[in-house]
Structures are given as C-alpha cells and as structure tokens.
Amino acid sequence: VGKSSLINSLKRSRACGVGATPGVTRCLQAVQLDRHIQLLDCPGVVMETGTPSVAAPLRGALAPQRLRDPLSPAVAILRRCPPEQVGWG
Numbered sequence: 187v188g189k190s191s192l193i194n195s196l197k198r199s200r201a202c203g204v205g206a207t208p209g210v211t212r213c214l215q216a217v218q219l220d221r222h223i224q225l226l227d228c229p230g231v232v233m234e235t236g237t238p239s240v241a242a243p244l245r246g247a248l249a250p251q252r253l254r255d256p257l258s259p260a261v262a263i264l265r266r267c268p269p270e271q272v273g274w275g
Contacts, residue, residue, distance in 0.1 A: 187230050193217050202227045207249045 190202035190211055201217045203210050215227045243250065243259040253259065264272060 189230060190227050193225050193227050196225070209249070 190204045193202050194200055194204065196219055197217060202215060209229070211227055211229050213229070217225045217227060219225055240258045240262050243253060250256070
C-alpha cells in the first residue's frame with residue numbers, strides 16, 4: 187500500500203526497502219524522522235496459513251507470479267463489478 191515509500195519520502199532517504207511486489211517489508215522497523223517523531227514500518231498483509239483464498243490476489247497478498255489459476259481472481263473481480271461497467275449490460 188506504500189507505507190515504506192511514504193516513509194522514505196518523508197525521510198528524504200532510503201530508510202526502508204521498497205518493491206513493486208507485496209511482501210518486501212518482513213518485520214517491524216522504527217525510523218526516526220526527527221528528534222520528536224518516530225515512524226513504524228510494518229508488513230501490510232498478514233497471510234493465513236494453508237491454501238490462499240481466491241480473494242488473496244485482490245488484496246495484494248499473493249504475487250501474480252504465484253497464481254496457479256489466474257481465472258478465479260479475474261472472475262471474483264468481475265462479480266464485484268456492475269455488468270454495465272464491464273460492457274455486459
């Protein structure tokens with residue numbers, strides 16, 4: 187969701203690792219912004235153990251490269267959209 191990027195921007199340096207895929211931040215990290223402000227960077231997604239649900243890719247909790255079946259998340263997205271929005275209405 188961009189917490190690490192926001193912290194880096196406020197700090198004006200690379201205080202936290204960032205990446206285009208979910209899960210770069212693996213543990214809680216404290217970043218001192220100034221004498222009075224300390225920011226906490228933490229993982230944004232807590233995965234369930236076991237088989238990921240169909241909604242996991244929709245929440246950004248599963249990297250697209252790890253999908254065995256890309257059709258199920260696509261169907262889940264389409265179910266959430268009004269038919270006229272996707273051109274079926």
